[in-house]
Amino acid sequence: MSTLVEEWSEQVRAAARSGAHLAIRGGGSKRFYGGEERGEVLAVGGYQGIVAYEPTELVVTARAGTLLAELNQVLAERGQWLAFEPPACGPTATVGGMLASGLSGPRRQTSGAVRDFVLGVRILNGLAEVLSFGGQVMKNVAGYDVSRLMAGSLGTLGLVLEVSFKVLPLPVAEKSLRFSLGEAAALEKLNQWAGRPLPISASAWHDDVLTLRLSGAAAAVTAAGRTLGGEALDDSAALAFWQAVREQQHAFFAGEAPLWRLSLPSLAPCQKLGPTFIEWGGAQRWLRGGDPQEIRRAAEMAGGHATLFRADAALKAAVGVFQPLSAPLARIHRQLKLAFDPSGVFNPGRMYPDL
């Protein structure tokens, strides 16, 4: 075991004994997300390095403190990438934070989310045990799929030490198209297109403009471009646009108004709850401001859920960051937390107040 991991194990043991809390922090780029940090900061950004990368196996294993930017760079040199386009939310973003936050970018609608690409993890649990789950292979059904469970668990189940991801080749060709469409018409089109074998890899609607990105083999992208029509964006503008969407640097995301993320069935009708930015073929809708209770109710009615993605501490504390769970699910969540972190050492309150 490395010295760092030994030190952290000791810290976890001590915290468990004294009933203290530890707030896991990698690069600190996603501190805005989830409930407020509580307890002593456990700085883990120093645990860096790509442990194994074999392009022909389509697998990379990295320590959790590895900078996301570094990982992206190493993969790009071999013509590969993390196909779920994880948002970094800042230059200090780490691989561990990317897994713990579970956030995926524009390409999620077709390629899948962080959890879909996680193959294995090594974690330090609340009993100060180092445990490995999953592995470095594509198919693995030995034991419960704890690796995927870690995606989006916000560090509440343990400290992620190392992660293995499936990686994919970069698309050969890309092309972005723009259409003038109202919200309802855009949603209808997005759902229709998604049912056809078209290489759509991302979509964004805002202010009566729908932008589509096609990715894949050159022949397929060209053919789909002809089928779909629209106005083509030039390559550098397209790149800048999708980067801005991925990192929430688009003008829609500026300003202080609370930012809500609604995860809805792609067919859900226009919500008419405030200024809206739609991604993922209709399945992810961003909202500025609005009445929290009304937003939560609307999301639930539509078959989805609403997350208070960015807001001040007071509002987050008042309405909670994540959609409340049904009683049986809440019970399973509490029991799972106890199974991994019986003394409640890690990131208390980061996801739900009682976890």
Added chain:
Amino acid sequence: MSSATGLPDQRFTVDRAVLISRLRAVLPAHALLADEEEMRPYDCDGLTAYRHLPLLVALPEDEAQTQAVLRICHALHAPVVARGAATGLSGGATPHPDGVVVSLAKLKKIVKLDPLARTAVVQPGVRNLAVSEAAAPYGLYYAPDPSSQIACTIGGNVAENAGGVHCLKYGLTVHNVLRVRGLTIEGDVVEFGSAALDAAGYDLLALINGSEGLLAMISEITVRLTPKPELAQVVIASFADVRKAGDAVASIIGAGIIPAGLEMMDKKAIHAVEPYVNAGYDMNAEAILLCESDGTPEEVAEEIGRMTAVIEKSGASMIRVSQNEAERLKFWAGRKAAFPAVGRMTPDYLCMDGTIPRKHLAEMLEAIGHLSEKYGLRCANVFHAGDGNLHPLIMYDANQPGELERAAAFGADILELSVRFGGTITGEHGVGLEKVMLMAEQFSTAEIAAFHRLKAAFDEAGLLNPGKGIPTLARCREYTQARAGNAAGAPGQA
């Protein structure tokens, strides 16, 4: 479990008469089987080496009846084993002798198919292929296609996180299921996932997939449907050397190609299949590769060109490309019939399921060849080469004394080797009863203990499919000691 009988360690004291009378009150008369004759067909799943009669078999016809059965079993502390089509190969649905088998076979309605949303809501007993058939008129299909797709159910697919021949590109069951509605052992309804792409809280949907019936009973599933590609074509390549075939696989991936399917068969498998199916396989080849491309006609033409170039460079002795859909299906028919074809050659066979990093394919094949000699048993090999998932088929005759034990020891050696190569003991068939002891090969005692705590978070009483999936800590200790005491490093017990 004991290797000879497959009987579980943990036994339960259940008053059968009380159980029968309480279940009769909530189920129609024909939905509860209690006679030995009637229960006999339920005594095993696809792993036929282990057979037990359960106390009872319940066949609920809706969620309310399933819920009532669970509540009664919970109250009487009776174990519950869920069962779909029982095509599983690891004994996940083998009955517990003190418990109730809950067959979900009657829950076979496609509740809703929404072509615009590209989803289907189905009951757990719906067959895998039935979903694709129902979706076909809309140009959609359900992507995961395990070999048993004609018979296996979606509920079973979720329980095992089933794969298939197209999962390198289209994913496993876990990637194609949006929502699972389940029942806890207490009978509470729980929704894992949602009709959206994610749900609030922990990703319990990921946990449910592949949980082998140990965490919850499945009562409804929402699957994602995929647009059917306009065209698919398959390249079939012969190799005079297994190593070259393995290298070709790495080169294809290395060239940035993700084939829709990438399968490999060795000479024994080819020779089992060809006389049976007449798929047109090269009987002189040491190995063949099937490499599929799908997409738009333009895309497929481009990709097939790149694939054949790479395969040629890898030293293939013969390359053919399917010229029409009938020929493509013919090429695949051989691969899909591999298990029954081998079944024709031998009274019994064991199907292994290890997954290894692809780079060790050739080395693994050589090792299997040596083991085949050592144990005096034939072995045919079919691989999901694209994702390193191996299916060695070990042929034996259960009526010959000692052969089952030898076959099991052979299998255990292969799986230990898989772990040593950095892989896993099971890629898609599950641990079940068959590989429960081998879990100690792959996981530490602390990891096994964590699995037990995780299970208890869902099922505190430990009534859902006890004895499967995760070995008891006492068994792990025994296994580790036996292994340490064995100079050859192989405990020889599965």
